Amino acid sequence: MQIVTKGVAGTMESSDIIVRIEPAEQKGIELTLTSAVMQQFGKQIEKVIRETLAELGVESAIVNAVDKGALDCTVAARVKAAAYRAAQCEDYTWRTKQ
């Protein structure tokens, strides 16, 4: 998935995360994370963000996330929504229950 513009999803409400994604000139994911629970879960949140982007095939992006204690599933959902918007892609492939 190619990031072509700015995409945002989520909020700064409690238990949510806001994810902003924009195109990067260099390859790689440049991630800035602010979290209310940085000490305890910073690494885990970063891992979910990076894995979700990898799953979508995003190889290059600048990502800014402000987390307010979101669960992993919320983090993944917000990253996906922001990435789809930033890729101007509406061809969603919903994951089916296994």
Place this chain on the structure above:
Amino acid sequence: MYDIETGAPLCGARLLEIQAFLAQRGLTMEGAADFYVVLRDEDGAIAATGCLEGRVLKYIAVAPSAEGTGAAATVVSELVSEAWREGIGHLFLYTKPENGRMFRSLGFYPVAQTDSVLMMEDKKDGIAKFLAAIPRREGAAPVGACVMNCNPFTNGHRYLVETAAKACGLLYVFVVSEDASLFPASVRLALVQKGTADLSNVIVAESQDYLVSRATFPTYFIKERADLAHVQTDLDLAIFTQRIAPALNITRRFVGTEPFCPVTRAYNARMKELLPQAGIELIEIERKDGISASKVRALMQAGDLAGVRALVPDTTYAYIKDHLG
């Protein structure tokens, strides 16, 4: 929970209502807002407000009854999302230093601060990247700097740069990036570059958002209007002394004497006071023959090309001749 109301432009009854709310918090509204957010409680009373003006988040205020409810986070999140959707990738805000922690938790990072104002941006390394992109020259000392609008670049500017460059191993000329002048920022920058190309120890750089532009001046939350000028210049100088000068080893700042504009004169006086405290020497250079960019613009207006020619370098003249009328 609150009802979230967003919209643009801010005018009419809504404007008056928000102004009244801000006035109760000691905030004065100035200028136009591109986008606003209002949170209302169950009774329809305002619980919190916030506006977006260009790249600046403004008028973020919370009613005492709504403090600690996450109202500010809701407001900021709406503003940030709107800015992002509008393609504005870099946001700034000005707040009281005691609010720094709260905005830090909302993804803003400190740029510089004075006793009364903290400037923040939503890029972790925004100013660091800006500074990293400015060329360095090893072993050049002393390093000087001047900040100029150059609207347009005149013989007066040229004289100042030349004189300052002689007194330095390396001179940075920061050209104000804000687009509020007759000559667009890109043109002003190019004319300074062309007009100083022969000076080997001069590096011309854009000031970007970090040498305070009029658009980003934090005038609105200052109660005493008389303090206003000081707050503005102090923040500008805080960015210079706390971030820019240390990164580039700048120990001298040059300004032209200001016989006309009282604001610039007050600014120069404030520099004289504050820069030495930060270990930076301020050097005033006598203005050459009273040449001013405003005089050049007046001559342009009158179509007096010969008059313009006498006051500006050939490089500036060539541009004006090609673009006038």
